[in-house]
Amino acid sequence: MKPNQVRCGEHSDYGSVTLLFQDESGGLEVMHRSGQYISAPCIPGTVLVNIADLMQRWTSDVLVSTFHRVLLPPDDKMNTSRQSVAFFVHPDKDEIISCCDGSNKYPPVSALQYVTDRVDVSYENANKKNLSV
Ligand SMILES: O=C(O)CCC(=O)C(=O)O
Numbered sequence: 001m002k003p004n005q006v007r008c009g010e011h012s013d014y015g016s017v018t019l020l021f022q023d024e025s026g027g028l029e030v031m032h033r034s035g036q037y038i039s040a041p042c043i044p045g046t047v048l049v050n051i052a053d054l055m056q057r058w059t060s061d062v063l064v065s066t067f068h069r070v071l072l073p074p075d076d077k078m079n080t081s082r083q084s085v086a087f088f089v090h091p092d093k094d095e096i097i098s099c100c101d102g103s104n105k106y107p108p109v110s111a112l113q114y115v116t117d118r119v120d121v122s123y124e125n126a127n128k129k130n131l132s133v
C-alpha cells in the first residue's frame with residue numbers, strides 16, 4: 001500500500017448534483033463549512049445528494065459544492081470490499097451556466113467547457129505527481 005493511500009481522494013464533483021448510493025461499509029467523509037471532515041455514513045433506504053460545482057456557480061455560492069473523500073477502512077476491515085454507485089447529474093453539454101441572480105460572480109461557461117477544463121487540470125496534476133516520484 002502506498003503512503004497516504006485512500007479509496008477516493010478529496011474532490012468536488014463537476015456537475016449540478018450527484019446522487020450517491022453507498023453500502024454499509026462506511027468511509028465517506030464530507031467537508032463541513034468549518035473545514036473539518038465529517039463522516040457521512042450510509043443511512044439505509046436513503047440517497048445521499050451532493051451539491052456539485054456547476055450548481056455552486058449557478059446559485060452564486062448559495063449552494064456550495066461539497067469536498068468529499070473516502071478513506072481506507074481500519075486494519076481489521078482492510079480485506080473487505082466497499083460498493084458505491086454515483087449518478088452524476090450534468091446539464092446538457094452546450095448549456096451556458098451563468099449565475100441565476102445575474103451577479104456574474106462566475107463568468108458564464110458552457111457545461112462541456114467547465115468539465116473539460118476540470119479534467120485537464122486533474123490530469124496535469126496527476127502528471128506532475130507522477131513526475132515527482
Ligand atoms: O464512493 C463514494 O462514496 C464516493 C465516490 C465519489 O465521490 C465519486 O465517484 O465522485
Ligand SMILES: [Fe+2]
Binds near residue numbers: 011012013018068
Ligand atoms: Fe465525488
